[in-house]
Amino acid sequence: MGTGPRIAVDAMGGDSGPAVIIAGAARAHKRRSDLHFLLFGDETQIRAELAKHPSLGDSAEIVHCDDVIAATEKPTQAIRRAKTTSLGRAINAVKVGDADAALSGGNTGAMMAMSKLALRTLSGIDRPALAALLPTLGDNDLVMLDLGANTECDTQNLVQWAVMGAAYSRVVLDIEKPRVKLLNIGTEELKGTEQLKEAAAILRSAEYLRMRFDGFTEGDKLARGNVDVVVTDGFSGNIALKTAEGTARFVTDLLRRAFTSSLRSKAGFMLSKPALHMLKVHLDPNNHNGAVFLGLNGVVVKSHGGADEKGVANAIRVAARMVREDLIRKITDDLTSIAAHRSRMAAQ
Template sequence: MSLPRIAIDAMGGDEGVRVMIEGAALARRDHDSFNFLLVGDGQRIEAALDNHPNLRAASEILHCDDVVGGDELPSKAIRRAKTTSMGLAVNAVKTGDAGAAVSAGNTGALMAMSKLALRTMPGIDRPALAAIMPTLQAHDVVMLDLGANTEADARNLVQYAVMGAAYSRIVTGFDKPVVRLLNIGTEEIKGTEELRDAAAMLTAASLGGTLALQFDGFVESDKINRGETHVVVTDGFSGNIALKAIEGSARFVTDLLRQAFTSSLRSKIGFLVSRPATELLKHHLDPNNHNGAVFLGLNGVVVKSHGSATAKGVAHAVAVTARLLENKLTERIAHDLSQLGEETLRKNGRGASSKDSETPA
């Protein structure tokens, strides 16, 4: 069965057309149900497709030579939403020409364009950026928000928890994912008023059995990758800092091992002996194997690929996108929100959401 086609912003990312087309081709090679709308410079896309006849047969090209710059302000980029490859890819989801969009371009611009074109789902005040990260266990952990909004009140955090759990059920297979709020300690008295209020709301909803999740209090940042939780919820400011700290630590460990194994002849011999273990570590820490952050809470699926992703990373982002379409992510979120109910949010919330922020991740 063919899935709704996926719109690819072929011009986004550090290397643009070459990597985006190669990534789509890799994904298509593994999944012959994938179909694509390739948005960007038609001549360059046609040239790249010469090496990928299988992808060409499953693709349509939408020509566009206007591109959103990597450091362009979202407020400026959004004015060109109707002329840029990123904007046209997102608009294809709005019009139904595609079921989802994938871009490796400017995160802030993609968030702004997606929110304007697709709007937030009923019951969601703000969308959130969610990504999957490796853990010590067999399953990954979903974390959100990673930069879509710098601030979040209790109501926002509860909505993030519901959306993150729906996403986690798709990528981990757990019927009731364990959800925790990121905090400076695990004690109930720790953290901001917003965190404590959100914890109280989620505890009440969990005890009532209305949510398809298990709320288990707070988690500290050093436990995110332990595998003890399936979903970590936080505001975009803290989430983005935590994400980049984790990515930086992974690169530090990889570089440290590389230096250690090349420092002497004995070290090089030791590397050969331990190569199976180091290759496993490299695979586990490779961000391309977890590429593809999702804007949750929109009336449509939009996935952000890392700008420096390789073709393998782009293929992973495309595969994540297809999985979300196949498992009807937006419908799942809508159903779970209906189970939560507006009464719970009104009873426990402490006012309206704080101001939106355009902060690229």
């Protein structure tokens, strides 16, 4: 049995159920054999899939659950069954200390509602935010939040999310002082809502934090590679994310169509295959799978519902790394710095 991070997995979450989830766990375990899994869901289905991956061996335990949250279920309905469902019990395993992190590819709204109820938010955080990695043309990906957990937010929410996003960037991107920007309709200081302008003023003066605030960025600049963390409200963030994903699919489909339109283009395809492979790898969402609910008293990771086993393995690696790097403590330290700064300012 592994002595590393213990991951509570909702084996019933996601579009393909236990088959892909457990294959992903086996893939992640092959890379890091110290991982241990608590698999929540239908025991018969899970055991049948585990039989296909004997390498997991003693590193996986099954916790039978009769109940499953449907993808279409409203959070207010789902939360009533938190104690009986595979999703709710996986999250509760983190609360009671049986697991270090929880992971699911299921209902995002239900997952957020259950996580907030079971784990509560960190002191100094009003609302958790959903953060994920997006590909760029730079040397590293960028962290973007909020991606849909909160459709509305105020100035303090944006400031808090910037702090959390910077801490997350230091862990997953290994950047000592991340460049942070706020998503806006322009880069000029006078543009945007009052909340954006107020948050920018606060972050601009927060030189004591381990980040470098670089002002505003626009949606068309997200992939340029000149920013490490982009902060926005969940409504705008979710639209930006879905637009980026749709554009990536559009580009790959357009190229596929162009390269199959004639014999000459097919010959060109063979010559361009290495470059196209690099493009596919860069745009493949499975290579960036694993959105994180930041701001909770526990690690919770959302896998894309349609992720393949490689995507699930990547999400598991994200969860394990946050545990190993003690992300929550790092966020808490930064929040403590903010509180101490405010106390000093108030005393002056």
